Amino acid sequence: MTSGTPVPDDTSVADTATTAATVVLGEQDVARALTRIAHEILERNKGGDDLVVLGIPTRGVPLAHRLAARLAAVEPGLVAEDLVGSLDVTMYRDDLAQHPTRSIGATSVPARGIDGKVVVLVDDVLYSGRTIRAALDALNDLGRPRAVQLAALVDRGHRELPIRADFVGKNLPTSTAERVRVLLAETDGRTEVVIESGAGAGAGGPR
Amino acid sequence: MRHLLSTADLDRAAAIRVLDTAAQMAATQGRQIKKLPTLRGRTVVNLFFEDSTRTRISFETAAKRLSADVINFSAKGSSVSKGESLKDTALTLQAMGADAIVIRHQASGAPHTLAHAGWTEAAVVNAGDGMHQHPTQALLDAFTIRRHLTGSATNPDGVGNDLAGLHVAVVGDVLHSRVARSNVDLLHTLGARVTLVAPPTLLPVGVGPWPAAVSYRLDDVLAQGPDAVMMLRVQRERMSTAGGGFFPSPLEYTRLYGLDARRLATLPDHSIVLHPGPMNRGLEISADAADSPRAVIVEQVANGVAVRMAVLYLLLSGDGDTAAAPATGAVPALTSTPASTTAGATA
Numbered sequence: 001m002t003s004g005t006p007v008p009d010d011t012s013v014a015d016t017a018t019t020a021a022t023v024v025l026g027e028q029d030v031a032r033a034l035t036r037i038a039h040e041i042l043e044r045n046k047g048g049d050d051l052v053v054l055g056i057p058t059r060g061v062p063l064a065h066r067l068a069a070r071l072a073a074v075e076p077g078l079v080a081e082d083l084v085g086s087l088d089v090t091m092y093r094d095d096l097a098q099h100p101t102r103s104i105g106a107t108s109v110p111a112r113g114i115d116g117k118v119v120v121l122v123d124d125v126l127y128s129g130r131t132i133r134a135a136l137d138a139l140n141d142l143g144r145p146r147a148v149q150l151a152a153l154v155d156r157g158h159r160e161l162p163i164r165a166d167f168v169g170k171n172l173p174t175s176t177a178e179r180v181r182v183l184l185a186e187t188d189g190r191t192e193v194v195i196e197s198g199a200g201a202g203a204g205g206p207r
Numbered sequence: 208m209r210h211l212l213s214t215a216d217l218d219r220a221a222a223i224r225v226l227d228t229a230a231q232m233a234a235t236q237g238r239q240i241k242k243l244p245t246l247r248g249r250t251v252v253n254l255f256f257e258d259s260t261r262t263r264i265s266f267e268t269a270a271k272r273l274s275a276d277v278i279n280f281s282a283k284g285s286s287v288s289k290g291e292s293l294k295d296t297a298l299t300l301q302a303m304g305a306d307a308i309v310i311r312h313q314a315s316g317a318p319h320t321l322a323h324a325g326w327t328e329a330a331v332v333n334a335g336d337g338m339h340q341h342p343t344q345a346l347l348d349a350f351t352i353r354r355h356l357t358g359s360a361t362n363p364d365g366v367g368n369d370l371a372g373l374h375v376a377v378v379g380d381v382l383h384s385r386v387a388r389s390n391v392d393l394l395h396t397l398g399a400r401v402t403l404v405a406p407p408t409l410l411p412v413g414v415g416p417w418p419a420a421v422s423y424r425l426d427d428v429l430a431q432g433p434d435a436v437m438m439l440r441v442q443r444e445r446m447s448t449a450g451g452g453f454f455p456s457p458l459e460y461t462r463l464y465g466l467d468a469r470r471l472a473t474l475p476d477h478s479i480v481l482h483p484g485p486m487n488r489g490l491e492i493s494a495d496a497a498d499s500p501r502a503v504i505v506e507q508v509a510n511g512v513a514v515r516m517a518v519l520y521l522l523l524s525g526d527g528d529t530a531a532a533p534a535t536g537a538v539p540a541l542t543s544t545p546a547s548t549t550a551g552a553t554a
Contacts, residue, residue, distance in 0.1 A: 088231065091245040091273075091520070101208070101525035103224070104231040106366075141240040 021181075025193035030153065034063070038070035039153050040167050045118055049077040050146065052117045054087040056135055057105030059124035061086045061154060062186035063195060067122055085109045087121065088140075089134035109142060119145040120167075123166035124182035129163035139207030154193055156180050210322045210331040213340040222396055223369060225517050226350050230364035232520070233513035236272070246275040249306040254296070255334070256282040256312045261484060261508060262334050262344075269515035273468050275523070277328045279304070293317060297326035305329045307523055315339035329523040335385055343474045344483055345389035347514040349397060351507050352435050355479050371398030376428050377419075378404040379439030379466060379491050382411050382453075383446075386483045387439055391419045404428050406464065408453045423466050429473050436474065437481040438466050438492045457490055467494035479503050512541040 025033070042048055048071055055064025070085035088105035096102070121135050132150060140147060151167035156174045174180060174196070181198045183189075235243060245465070251270040253263055263279065270277045278299075282288060287296060293312075300308060307330040310318045315337030322331035335341040338404070351368065356373055357365035375394055381403050394401050398411045401419035403410065414421055422428050429436070441460065447452055454460045461467075466480065474480075480492075480502045489496050496502060 020327045088443065091235075096245065096524045098526055101521055104228050104520070106231060106233060141236065141243070 001167070002199045004156060019104050021194040021196045023192050023194050025154075027185075027191040030169070030191050030193065033153065034066050035070055037167040037169060038074055040072065041067075041120060042075055043152070044149070044166070047076070048083075050101075051078075051083055051093045051120065052110055052112075052114050052145070053084045053120045053124045054114075054135075055084070056131060057086055057088050058187060059106075059138070059182050061124045062184045063124060064122040065186075067120075067151065068170045076200060082110055082112070086136055087138055089131055089138050092134035092137040094130060094134065107142075112141040114139065114145045116144070116146050118149065120149045120151055122151050124184075125180050126150070126163075126165050126168075127158055127180075128156045129159045129161035132163050133161055141160055141180055153182055154180055210318075210333075211342050211518055211522065212318050212322060212331065212333045212340045214396070215385045216391045217342075217393065218397075219369060219395060219396050222346070222349070222393060223367065225514070225521060226353060227366050227425045227427075228517035228521060229346070229350050229510070229514040230354075230366050232516040233364065233510065234503050236509070236513060241272055242274060243272060244274050245520060246270070246273040246523055249275045250278065250301075250304055251275045251307045251309060251519065251523075252278045252280055252300050252305040252329070253334075254280045254308050254310045255299070256310075256317075257335070259311055259335070261511070262311065265508070265511040266332075266334060266343075266515050268512050269519055272512070273516055273519060275306075275519065278303075282406070293321065294324070294326055297321055297324075299463050301327040301329065307332060307519060309334050310367055311335045313337055328348065329369055332518060332522065337385070338383055338388075339385055340389045341385040342389050342393075343511070343515055343518060344386050344520070345393040347507055347511040348386075348390055348437065348481055348483070350510050350514050351481060351503050352394075352399075352479070353397075354510075355503060356434050356477065369397045370394060373399045373434045374402070374431065375399050375435045375437060376402045376404055376433040377437045377439065378425060378428075378466070380441045380453075381439065382409045382549075383442040384439045390437065391417055395419070397415045402428050402431075402433070404464070406454055406460070425466075425470065426473075429470055433478060434475075435479050435481060436466065437483075438496075439488075440483065441487055442486065461490055461493075465489075465491055465493060466496040467493040471496045471499060471501070476503070481507060484508070 002129045013195040045051060047075045053064045053068045055061035064084050068080040071083060072078040085108045086106055088107045090102050090104045117189040119139060122133065123131060136148065139148060153169040154172050155165055156172045158176055172180060172197065181194050181196060183192050185191045233240065253266055255474055267277050267279065308321065308327065308334045309451065310321055311334040313319065316339060318331050318333035319338050333340055333342055352373065353365040353368055353370060357368040377387050377390060391401050395418040403419050403421045404425050407423060410421065478501060480496060482492060482504045486492055486497055486503065488497060497504065
């Protein structure tokens with residue numbers, strides 16, 4: 001147990017199976033994207049010194065763990081457990097008053113802290129950019145990283161803030177009526193990325 | 208969650224949700240920067256008709272750590288001492304735009320009236336009413352118990368756990384204690400077994416149907432090896448003379464119901480000792496017991512801030528649409544719908 005992520009019941013998976021959904025990334029695609037991102041991170045930062053990988057709950061946390069495992073596998077001397085943490089942004093969101101009360105996730109930072117480090121934020125879907133804005137505020141209260149970079153498994157466009165990802169698994173042009181869901185083995189029992197049409201998606205708010 | 212008036216309104220899921228949220232709030236309080244922007248622009252009024260130090264400071268700290276604006280209102284030195292009614296005070300606060308009212312009142316039921324009479328739109332938090340309820344105190348006690356007795360190396364706060372299988376002894380002045388009433392309800396909801404220990408004169412009439420066992424003998428209960436012992440303050444201000452006729456003398460009370468070094472030594476190694484404060488050292492608890500390593504009394508105060516942050520967050524952060532909440536599985540409504548209650552009262 002490192003993420004504190006609740007394991008959803010089987011019904012959530014069953015629900016997605018019945019709605020009209022297009023699978024855009026399978027398990028192997030997700031694995032390849034993460035491996036490429038790991039190499040890109042090491043290339044950009046000229047190695048893995050000072051790296052801290054922080055996942056944003058819920059789906060960002062298992063992604064961050066997968067990414068840290070790949071970084072450790074590629075770069076000698078890195079230990080995945082010392083790199084990875086989670087950063088909950090709930091209390092920094094700007095839309096708290098527009099939605100029903102959200103549960104607060106866990107924040108855990110590697111023991112060596114984030115001061116002077118290069119923090120790589122990891123999220124599943126990059127959409128409006130508001131989650132990342134909240135994450136930057138949350139980081140601000142935890143310390144002063146030397147640099148902050150952003151890795152997203154899916155970039156679906158429709159940005160509302162001047163934010164872009166440094167590392168993207170796949171760019172998915174979408175309409176705002178569609179809903180992009182990232183399913184991960186750790187939380188959903190299987191790994192894939194699906195696009196659901198607006199009609200069947202229901203209450204899928206911006207992420 | 209619209210109001211927090213009584214722990215009896217909390218079901219198991221809602222109680223665990225408050226405690227889990229409190230655990231995340233407590234984690235933020237170990238940081239160098241403790242302030243969160245979550246409730247920026249919201250106004251919390253502390254409306255205290257009764258003296259209180261730690262509860263008021265705790266609520267004030269909690270609200271400020273969440274960036275809410277705090278207005279402290281105590282009955283002394285306010286228009287209440289000129290005879291203003293609760294209704295007019297509430298209307299005044301509503302006109303000033305209070306988002307939440309934390310109320311302590313000497314009359315049981317005052318928070319319920321404030322919440323349901325239609326005087327104010329604000330969320331109402333009961334911070335102690337008469338001899339009725341003190342829900343945030345019970346929540347912080349449950350949080351402290353859960354952390355110490357169900358926490359593990361990987362899950363130090365016991366997030367997600369209830370208190371099933373634990374035995375809690377609540378010792379002392381149950382009659383005057385709103386803390387005891389709130390704790391009996393909440394601990395029972397969370398699956399713990401509660402034993403009330405008090406002289407017969409300090410037990411309320413009608414204690415029979417409470418979901419708790421009752422004993423008159425502290426030593427017998429301690430021999431059962433309770434996991435947590437909660438000592439209650441002897442509320443001398445609610446008694447006329449030294450013992451007020453409730454017990455023959457303070458010394459006799461201490462002999463029979465006080466937690467001293469000898470009784471402390473009979474407890475199992477994992478047992479913890481709680482006290483809601485302020486303590487009467489030498490009456491219900493000896494200095495040995497109060498300062499022993501198994502006393503978690505100071506930690507209770509720290510946890511109180513985290514629990515009150517969680518309560519304010521859960522009451523104030525959402526869109527206030529309680530009708531939508533159950534559909535998304537967000538927050539179970541804590542009270543019966545205010546509209547129907549009000550309609551029933553006026554009909």
